[in-house]
Amino acid sequence: MIVLASSVVALWAYLTVARGQFWRARERDDTSDAPPAVWPRVAAIVPARDEADSIAASIRSLLAQDYPGEFSIVLVDDQSRDGTADVAHATARSLGCEHKLHVVAGSSLASGWTGKLWAQQQGIDRADEFEPAYLLLTDADIVHAPDTLRWLVAHAQARGLTLTSLMAKLRCNSNAERLLIPAFIFFFQMLYPFAWVNDPHRQTAAAAGGCMLVRREALLAAGGIAAIRDELIDDCALARTLKRIGPIWLGLTQRAHSIRPYPTMSDIGRMITRSAYAQLDYSMLLLAGTILGMTLVYLAPVLLVLLASGVERFVGVVCWITMALLFQPVLRFYGVSPLYGLLLPLIAALYVWFTCVSALQHASGRGGMWKGRAQARVTRTP
Secondary structure, eight states, X not given: OHHXXXXXXXXXXXXXXXXXXGGGOOOBSOOOOOOXXXXXXXXXXXXXXXXXXXXXXXXXXXXXXXXXXXXXXXXXXXXOSSOHHHHHHHHHHHTTOGGGEEEEEOOOOOTTOOHHHHHHHHHHHHHGGGOOSEEEEEOTTEEEOTTHHHHHHHHXXXXXXXXXXXXXXXXXXXXXXXXXXXHHHHHHHHHSOHHHHTOTTSOOOOOOTTEEEEEHHHHHHTTOGGGGTTOSSHHHHHHHHHHTTSOEEEEEEEEEEEOOOOOSHHHHHXXXXXXXXXXXXXXXXXXXXXXXXXXXXXXXXXXXXXXXXHHHHHHHHHHHHHHHHHTHHHHHHXXXXXXXGGGHHHHHHHHHHHHHHHHXXXXXXXXXXXXXXEOSOSSOOO
C-alpha cells in the first residue's frame, strides 16, 4: 500500500503544480484586443447532416453577427434527410438575409475522408469565391453571441494567430450532463493544458471544433483540409498542423454554446465512444496505459480510503479532496454543485468504460459512428 500511496501523491503533485495549472481554467475570452484598422473578409463554413432541430438557431446567430467587415455563410448540407437546408433557407429568408447564406448540396463521401472534413472541404471550395482572409469553421449545433466573430478576428489579428478557437460551452441541463459534461472539459484540459496550447514555444496543440477561426493563408500553406482528411479528431489534428505554421490560441467561452442535448448517460457515452479510441491512435498499448493511468490517478485514492489504514488512508483522503478541489473551477463555470467534485472517481471510471467500449466498437468495424457512418480508420495511412 505504501508504494501505491506514494505513486498517487506523486501523480497529484504533478497534476497540481506542473501540468500547466490546467485545472484553474484561466484561458478565457475575457480580454479585449484593439480592433484592426481594416476588418478582413470572413466566410463561415457550417457542415450539417440531419441538423434540422438545431440549424435555425445556429444560422440565426451567425446572421446576427455585428461584424464590421464582409461576412458570408456557407452551409454544406451533407445529404441530410430531414430538410436541414430548407430550414436554413427559411431562417435566412425570415431575417431578410438570404444573400448572406450560401447552401451547398454535399456530394457523396469521398474515399479516405471523414464526413465532416469532406463537407468542410466542399464549403471551403465554395468560400474561395469570396476570397476570405479567415474561415470560421463552426458546427450546426453552435449558437454564437453577436460579438463572437468580432472578438475572434480582433484577437487573431492582434496576436498573429493561425488558429483561434473557443471551447463552446456544452449543454449542461440534464442529470447526465451535470454528471459527465464538466468532467469532459476537465479531462480535455488535463490532456491539453490550454496555457501550453497557447505557448508558441511548446508543441502541445489542440482546438475545439465547434468554433475555430482559421487564417486561410496558413491553411493553404499547411496543405489545406486535405492534409488531415482522415482524422476523426479533426480539430486537434488541424491545431497540430497549423501550429507548425504559426501560433494558435484556445480558450473557454460564454460566447458560443452548443445546443445539442445529451439527456441520458447513453447519449453522452455515444459522444465519447465515437472518438475516444482514435484519441489513443487506435493502440491497444495506449489503451492499457490509459486504463492504468486513470486507475492510479482517480480510483486509487478511493481504494486507499476504503482498504488502507494509517498514513496510506490519510493519503487517499488528501488526494480525493485534492481532485475535488481542482475540479471546482470547471464546476463553477458550468454552474454545477461543488459536491460533484467528490464524484470524480466515479466519473473517471465511466470515462474509462466508454473508452473501452470505443475500442470494442472499432474492433467490430463500428468505430467513429456518426449519423450512420462508421468513420474510424481501419489501417493507419502514411
